[in-house]
Amino acid sequence: MPRNHEHPLSEAMDRRLFLKRTAVAGAALGLMGRGLAQQQPTADQVVQGKNPKLVVLSSRPVVMESTLELLGSERITSKANLFVRNNIDLPGLNTTEPNVQPGWEVEITGLVDKPFKITVDELSKLPQTEVTTVLQCSGNGRSFFNPRPSGNPWTYGGVGQVTWRGVLLKTLLEAKGVKLDPKARFITMNASTQGGAQPYEKSYPISVMEHNSAMLALGMNGEPLPAVHGGPVRLVAAGTFGTANVKWITKVEFTEKESSGNEQVPRYRVPVLPGWNTPILPTQPGSRYNYTLDNSRSNWGANINSFILSPLPGSSVRGRLVEIRGVAWNDGLAPIESIEVSVDSGTTWRKAVIEGDHGKFGWYRWVAPRLLSPGEYEAMVRATDALGRTQPLNGNIWWNERGYEWNGVMRVKFTVT
Amino acid sequence: MPRNHEHPLSEAMDRRLFLKRTAVAGAALGLMGRGLAQQQPTADQVVQGKNPKLVVLSSRPVVMESTLELLGSERITSKANLFVRNNIDLPGLNTTEPNVQPGWEVEITGLVDKPFKITVDELSKLPQTEVTTVLQCSGNGRSFFNPRPSGNPWTYGGVGQVTWRGVLLKTLLEAKGVKLDPKARFITMNASTQGGAQPYEKSYPISVMEHNSAMLALGMNGEPLPAVHGGPVRLVAAGTFGTANVKWITKVEFTEKESSGNEQVPRYRVPVLPGWNTPILPTQPGSRYNYTLDNSRSNWGANINSFILSPLPGSSVRGRLVEIRGVAWNDGLAPIESIEVSVDSGTTWRKAVIEGDHGKFGWYRWVAPRLLSPGEYEAMVRATDALGRTQPLNGNIWWNERGYEWNGVMRVKFTVT
Numbered sequence: 001m002p003r004n005h006e007h008p009l010s011e012a013m014d015r016r017l018f019l020k021r022t023a024v025a026g027a028a029l030g031l032m033g034r035g036l037a038q039q040q041p042t043a044d045q046v047v048q049g050k051n052p053k054l055v056v057l058s059s060r061p062v063v064m065e066s067t068l069e070l071l072g073s074e075r076i077t078s079k080a081n082l083f084v085r086n087n088i089d090l091p092g093l094n095t096t097e098p099n100v101q102p103g104w105e106v107e108i109t110g111l112v113d114k115p116f117k118i119t120v121d122e123l124s125k126l127p128q129t130e131v132t133t134v135l136q137c138s139g140n141g142r143s144f145f146n147p148r149p150s151g152n153p154w155t156y157g158g159v160g161q162v163t164w165r166g167v168l169l170k171t172l173l174e175a176k177g178v179k180l181d182p183k184a185r186f187i188t189m190n191a192s193t194q195g196g197a198q199p200y201e202k203s204y205p206i207s208v209m210e211h212n213s214a215m216l217a218l219g220m221n222g223e224p225l226p227a228v229h230g231g232p233v234r235l236v237a238a239g240t241f242g243t244a245n246v247k248w249i250t251k252v253e254f255t256e257k258e259s260s261g262n263e264q265v266p267r268y269r270v271p272v273l274p275g276w277n278t279p280i281l282p283t284q285p286g287s288r289y290n291y292t293l294d295n296s297r298s299n300w301g302a303n304i305n306s307f308i309l310s311p312l313p314g315s316s317v318r319g320r321l322v323e324i325r326g327v328a329w330n331d332g333l334a335p336i337e338s339i340e341v342s343v344d345s346g347t348t349w350r351k352a353v354i355e356g357d358h359g360k361f362g363w364y365r366w367v368a369p370r371l372l373s374p375g376e377y378e379a380m381v382r383a384t385d386a387l388g389r390t391q392p393l394n395g396n397i398w399w400n401e402r403g404y405e406w407n408g409v410m411r412v413k414f415t416v417t
Numbered sequence: 418m419p420r421n422h423e424h425p426l427s428e429a430m431d432r433r434l435f436l437k438r439t440a441v442a443g444a445a446l447g448l449m450g451r452g453l454a455q456q457q458p459t460a461d462q463v464v465q466g467k468n469p470k471l472v473v474l475s476s477r478p479v480v481m482e483s484t485l486e487l488l489g490s491e492r493i494t495s496k497a498n499l500f501v502r503n504n505i506d507l508p509g510l511n512t513t514e515p516n517v518q519p520g521w522e523v524e525i526t527g528l529v530d531k532p533f534k535i536t537v538d539e540l541s542k543l544p545q546t547e548v549t550t551v552l553q554c555s556g557n558g559r560s561f562f563n564p565r566p567s568g569n570p571w572t573y574g575g576v577g578q579v580t581w582r583g584v585l586l587k588t589l590l591e592a593k594g595v596k597l598d599p600k601a602r603f604i605t606m607n608a609s610t611q612g613g614a615q616p617y618e619k620s621y622p623i624s625v626m627e628h629n630s631a632m633l634a635l636g637m638n639g640e641p642l643p644a645v646h647g648g649p650v651r652l653v654a655a656g657t658f659g660t661a662n663v664k665w666i667t668k669v670e671f672t673e674k675e676s677s678g679n680e681q682v683p684r685y686r687v688p689v690l691p692g693w694n695t696p697i698l699p700t701q702p703g704s705r706y707n708y709t710l711d712n713s714r715s716n717w718g719a720n721i722n723s724f725i726l727s728p729l730p731g732s733s734v735r736g737r738l739v740e741i742r743g744v745a746w747n748d749g750l751a752p753i754e755s756i757e758v759s760v761d762s763g764t765t766w767r768k769a770v771i772e773g774d775h776g777k778f779g780w781y782r783w784v785a786p787r788l789l790s791p792g793e794y795e796a797m798v799r800a801t802d803a804l805g806r807t808q809p810l811n812g813n814i815w816w817n818e819r820g821y822e823w824n825g826v827m828r829v830k831f832t833v834t
Contacts, residue, residue, distance in 0.1 A: 185711075205690065205691055205692055205693070207690050207693075211690070272692075273622065273624050273628070273718075273750075274622055274624075275622060275689075275714040275715065275717055276622070276624075276717060276718045276748070276750070277696040277717075277718045277719075277720050277748060277806070278696075278718070278748075278750055278804055278806065279694040279695075279804075279805075280804075281750075282750065282751055282804065294602075297692040298692065300692055300693060300694075301690075301693045301694045301695070302694075303694050304805075331693070331694060331695075333690075333693070333695055333699065334699055334814060337809075337810055338763065338810070340766065346755065346768070347767065347768050348765060348766065348767045348768070349757070349765065349766045350764065350765045351763070351764050351765070384807060384810075386809055386810070386811065386814045387695055387696075387697075387699065387809055387814055387815075388721075388806070388807045388808045388809035388810075388814075388824065389694070389695065389805070389806070389807070390801060390805045390806070390807045391805045392754075392803055392804055392805035393754055393755070393801075393803070394803065397751060397803045397804055397805075398804075407805065
């Protein structure tokens with residue numbers, strides 16, 4: 001493959017972002033120069049345009065999380081407040097500005113009758129679809145596992161709700177008159193690595209074309225896709241964990257088997273009993289697991305989850321009427337049917353009211369009004385979908401060596417005055 | 418294979434049960450002779466020793482279900498009250514009496530270093546293990562799917578709790594010094610068909626040896642295994658649906674792949690999205706599905722479920738203190754953490770009290786005391802386990818062409834006087 005196809009980004013980005021990258025690197029070096037090697041630079045120093053309230057977990061590659069307060073402050077998570085989990089250190093892309101590259105090419109190949117390449121410019125002229133999804137790192141909540149698995153210590157902020165705009169893979173194949181071989185069972189994506197990193201290759205089950213509006217996304221929240229979030233083009237499958245929503249897409253390959261690359265196995269997997277009725281196989285906390293394609297599955301569909309966004313943990317609120325508020329989401333395969341709140345340690349649960357519109361893959365905003373006398377409280381929330389999938393009371397039941405897919409019932413302590 | 422191995426049963430049974438079988442056939446013919454072709458004979462006429470209150474769904478092969486009242490009347494379901502779902506018409510075995518055959522041979526073969534045969538007599542001299550399990554037909558509840566799938570119209574009675582006694586497969590292999598080939602991923606069982614029926618072959622994932630106490634059972638509820646329930650020897654895997662607990666075992670084969678026989682596919686399967694976080698793939702009610710080993714899974718681990726056994730549907734009870742009672746169970750992979758009852762259409766749920774001891778694979782007896790004024794009520798029950806698996810409010814979400822694995826929230830209407 002010619003270098004200018006494999007790394008179409010590097011030179012253009014070099015020109016465009018030279019000054020910004022230099023500025024960020026300088027800021028980071030400045031901090032280290034002050035002898036604060038363990039202190040991270042602030043989010044806006046690491047990625048231009050990010051809210052400094054985001055918490056930086058790593059600056060190379062960039063990993064930063066949002067906060068419960070920021071998540072509760074807007075209906076759609078703005079690009080300034082959205083978490084970042086990059087696996088590849090691409091300093092040239094550390095900005096929320098767009099990555100304008102009309103000539104960027106995506107190759108569609110593998111088990112199709114006519115492989116082809118398409119540029120971002122051509123993609124932008126095909127029919128566009130919008131979908132609002134909950135984007136979440138599969139490591140979100142990792143800090144709550146005990147013992148703490150290795151990896152970035154996410155709390156609750158590795159999640160956000162964003163609106164994508166792009167071309168459905170289905171639409172693209174139809175527009176090009178390209179047919180899939182019936183043997184195709186996976187979609188395997190390749191990210192541009194700018195030549196400086198290991199190949200980043202991930203597979204989805206091909207069913208995401210039907211169930212998850214899989215698309216080549218060019219836009220986010222009504223703007224061109226920010227560089228740090230995968231611009232100019234990202235593969236988005238609504239309802240799946242962030243890890244499978246590969247950024248800076250160069251190749252989409254239809255394959256019979258899932259990738260056996262490092263990002264597919266052993267990374268980003270959870271133990272399973274093949275064919276059993278359980279989303280993960282519980283393993284002994286602290287134990288090791290020899291991940292294979294057979295005895296584990298990739299972080300694909302997001303498991304059901306719900307957060308309390310107000311009151312904030314440790315806060316004081318005025319009584320007696322307290323509105324407990326938050327969000328809930330799942331993989332979109334079936335609607336969330338009830339979101340229940342308990343303020344008596346789980347003895348009684350009462351349905352919260354689901355507010356306003358939510359897309360199939362967006363989050364459900366809910367409010368649970370309670371009459372509470374002055375005192376200390378702990379609220380718990382639990383979402384259940386129409387399939388009977390809910391959250392474990394103690395998320396540690398899912399302890400896994402790599403700390404993925406935490407969805408334990410959230411508990412928030414607050415004071416009513 | 419010599420005839421006396423393949424069909425070790427027929428002659429001995431012929432001698433032993435000649436009179437009983439004749440009597441049953443006579444009773445059945447008698448009813449038909451009275452012009453009641455559509456009326457089934459009673460349970461005790463079809464299977465000697467069964468409670469006539471059981472509901473006969475088919476007499477050849479024998480299919481009969483128990484009732485909520487009978488299930489609530491005893492802690493361990495007696496052989497008289499236990500449902501029967503036979504796939505093979507074996508008139509000689511239609512009795513709850515034991516099937517005494519010390520010379521009956523089971524062949525252990527496939528991916529083992531030393532294949533061997535063992536008789537029931539030899540099995541009875543190895544260390545025995547007892548396990549109490551919920552045995553349930555995977556078609557139990559089929560009648561509640563809408564539109565009604567074809568197959569036996571089970572309501573709630575295709576379930577019971579019994580205590581098995583037998584030799585763990587693990588113990589057996591150890592005792593014989595036999596090692597499994599690491600390639601072995603399934604256990605494939607063969608039932609004796611007495612030469613008169615199609616082979617009945619089923620596979621389990623090999624993990625049932627570790628997680629489900631898979632055993633060659635020789636006894637049930639402290640007695641030799643009744644003939645109609647699989648005597649002299651049945652493969653039992655605690656926590657799995659009845660279909661995989663193959664009766665009249667002649668061969669246990671360790672295999673790399675699951676059987677592709679008719680009983681394994683397309684029968685006894687539910688649609689799945691491979692690798693997704695959902696126990697079944699929801700399909701459009703009334704639609705067809707082309708079952709393959711890839712796009713579906715066998716009825717293996719029982720999904721979580723709970724029944725109200727008192728008050729009975731439509732009954733009147735004295736108030737104000739009403740004790741709502743019932744049972745709940747799952748596949749035993751993790752404990753059931755809460756069993757909740759609602760009497761206000763699901764707006765509030767309150768934890769029931771779990772009573773007494775229950776094994777890992779047995780059912781949990783629960784009681785929810787409520788103060789209820791005279792009037793009409795509808796109680797709902799929902800069990801949730803430590804893995805966050807619960808029941809759908811509307812079980813029809815799992816509608817599948819063959820009507821398996823119903824576990825919708827049970828609703829019982831009753832009157833308080």
